[in-house]
Amino acid sequence: MKKIVISIFIFCPFAVLAQTNIKPSIERGKTLYETYCLTCHQDDGGGVPKLNPPLIKTSYVSGDKKKLIKWVLQGTTDKIAIDGKFYSNNMAPQDNLKDDEIADVLTYIRNSFGNKGSAVTPAEVKTVRATIK
Ligand code: HEC
Structure with missing residues (x-):
């Protein structure tokens, strides 16, 4: 029992931190x-x-x-239907952005x-980047 109580005290602040940690990422993502x-x-x-x-609930x-x-x-540069609609512009690859920058802008x-979604982490970006290079 004592162990359980101690672990709750130890892990609780981390749970709170994980929750609030998304805010700085959103802030950085906004600037990015x-x-x-934004232009497009x-x-x-x-x-x-x-x-x-x-980018609204797509x-x-x-x-x-x-x-x-x-x-x-x-x-x-392909014309891919997005939720049933076509768009004539091209989107340039954004792979010049670093893993943490992609994570921040997507979390934003x-x-x-x-939109309301979970955060994207730099580790997740790193994993995907490794599969396409
Ligand atoms: C030059 C204009 C341009 C810029 C800059 C641009 N996009 Fe796009 N984006 C597009 C176009 C055009 C499409 C759709 C292409 C298609 O239909 O094949 C698209 C599609 C998308 C999609 C998938 C479809 C959707 O609507 O959900 C996402 C997500 C997205 N862009 C995010 C971003 C993010 C994040 C950035 C900045 C890091 C960015 N784009 C920068 C033009 C742009």
Whole structure:
């Protein structure tokens, strides 16, 4: 019993930290978004009709994190339907951004524009990057 009580005291602050840790990542991600993504996806994440898709509750932003990371690292010149709609612009690969920068910007978009998602970690980005190079 004593052991259980002690472990609760030891692990509790870490649980709290893990929760609040997402905020600095979102803050950093906002600045990165404004620098690298805003011109196309707009400040409200609404995109531009027929040109650049929105980042609001799309199957990429709210879906599988691996797929999302891969997309942003690779960009695309293919015309891929996004939730049934086509967009004529191309998205340049964002692989010049570091693992922690990709993690921050994706954590930001997954928690902005009405989206609510878990954080993306630099380790997750690293893993996906290794599979595409
Ligand atoms: C030059 C304009 C441009 C820039 C800059 C850009 N994107 Fe894109 N993005 C696009 C276009 C166009 C598509 C859709 C391509 C298609 O339909 O094939 C897209 C698609 C996406 C998608 C998947 C579809 C969706 O709407 O959910 C995500 C996620 C995304 N972009 C995130 C980002 C992030 C994050 C950045 C900044 C690091 C960024 N983009 C920078 C033009 C851009």
